[in-house]
Amino acid sequence: MFALLGLIWGSSFLWIKVGLGNGGAPVFGLPMPDGAGFPPLLLVTMRLTIGALGLVALMVARRQSFPREPRVLAASALVGLLNTALPFALITWGETRIPSGLASILNGTVPLFAIVIAHFVLADEPFTLVRLAGLVAGFVGVVVIVGGGIAGPGGVWGALAVLAAALSYAVAAAYSRRVLRGQAPLVQSSTTVSFAAIFLAVAVLIWERPVHWASAPVAWVAVIWLGLLGSCVAYLLYFSLINAWGATRATVVTYVFPVVGLLLGIGVLGEPLDWRLVVGTVLIVGGIVVVNGASLRKALVKA
Numbered sequence: 162m163f164a165l166l167g168l169i170w171g172s173s174f175l176w177i178k179v180g181l182g183n184g185g186a187p188v189f190g191l192p193m194p195d196g197a198g199f200p201p202l203l204l205v206t207m208r209l210t211i212g213a214l215g216l217v218a219l220m221v222a223r224r225q226s227f228p229r230e231p232r233v234l235a236a237s238a239l240v241g242l243l244n245t246a247l248p249f250a251l252i253t254w255g256e257t258r259i260p261s262g263l264a265s266i267l268n269g270t271v272p273l274f275a276i277v278i279a280h281f282v283l284a285d286e287p288f289t290l291v292r293l294a295g296l297v298a299g300f301v302g303v304v305v306i307v308g309g310g311i312a313g314p315g316g317v318w319g320a321l322a323v324l325a326a327a328l329s330y331a332v333a334a335a336y337s338r339r340v341l342r343g344q345a346p347l348v349q350s351s352t353t354v355s356f357a358a359i360f361l362a363v364a365v366l367i368w369e370r371p372v373h374w375a376s377a378p379v380a381w382v383a384v385i386w387l388g389l390l391g392s393c394v395a396y397l398l399y400f401s402l403i404n405a406w407g408a409t410r411a412t413v414v415t416y417v418f419p420v421v422g423l424l425l426g427i428g429v430l431g432e433p434l435d436w437r438l439v440v441g442t443v444l445i446v447g448g449i450v451v452v453n454g455a456s457l458r459k460a461l462v463k464a
Contacts, residue, residue: 171422188379200369202361216392240336248329266422268418270303271334273448354392416446
């Protein structure tokens with residue numbers, strides 16, 4: 162389950178690129194004419210709609226129900242915006258301007274933002290000199306990557322969009338930890354993903370009219386893959402992993418995403434490998450390991 166979850170979520174960045182049309186470049190040896198993919202908001206909306214339908218069906222099969230308290234629904238809607246709708250849209254838009262491998266690496270900075278926010282908001286994750294060193298190393302890695310021109314012309318905005326998505330994930334994690342404790346993970350995910358799908362459907366009607374449907378079959382494969390596997394099956398695997406291993410060990414899977422995303426971007430889509438990308442990745446991953454050192458050691462000991 163661990164390996165499969167790492168592959169599914171780590172390869173999502175590749176499939177996002179494919180769903181967008183890969184900039185008109187061939188995919189898996191198949192031609193991809195310019196404009197043959199989905200626009201960003203429509204791609205995310207379809208992905209989340211498929212994922213939400215799968216999660217709700219699973220929830221019904223387990224005889225679980227949506228929360229009814231107005232306070233919980235309002236909190237779930239906000240988490241759906243910050244933890245799903247906004248970051249998914251930012252990452253997908255960002256990948257119209259930067260390689261998928263780079264997006265996967267920058268998305269991996271979530272723990273760096275999270276530790277800063279947790280220190281000030283949750284008051285149970287205090288700074289230490291070691292953690293501060295990890296934060297500095299990680300953000301230096303971001304500067305090396307973003308400031309090194311790796312993203313190409315105009316790619317800085319795409320990189321900043323993915324970093325903003327990572328910040329949104331971190332804010333949502335801290336918020337949901339405070340207001341949604343005690344909810345069943347499947348119910349929480351089904352509720353927030355459903356809200357996110359609704360938010361983005363409205364966004365499509367506002368900003369992407371008339372709706373442009375993809376003409377390339379592989380783009381449709383990508384959106385179905387992202388919905389069924391990347392949004393629905395992945396959550397099921399994650400819940401199962403938490404039940405089997407516990408939350409601490411299960412979250413170690415996040416260390417796999419940048420590696421899988423980078424290797425697939427280079428090996429499948431032929432994205433360039435630059436020494437600054439390697440150095441920046443080492444600094445970011447190293448910084449995350451240092452920041453989360455205690456949790457990682459606990460997970461490895463239990464393994």
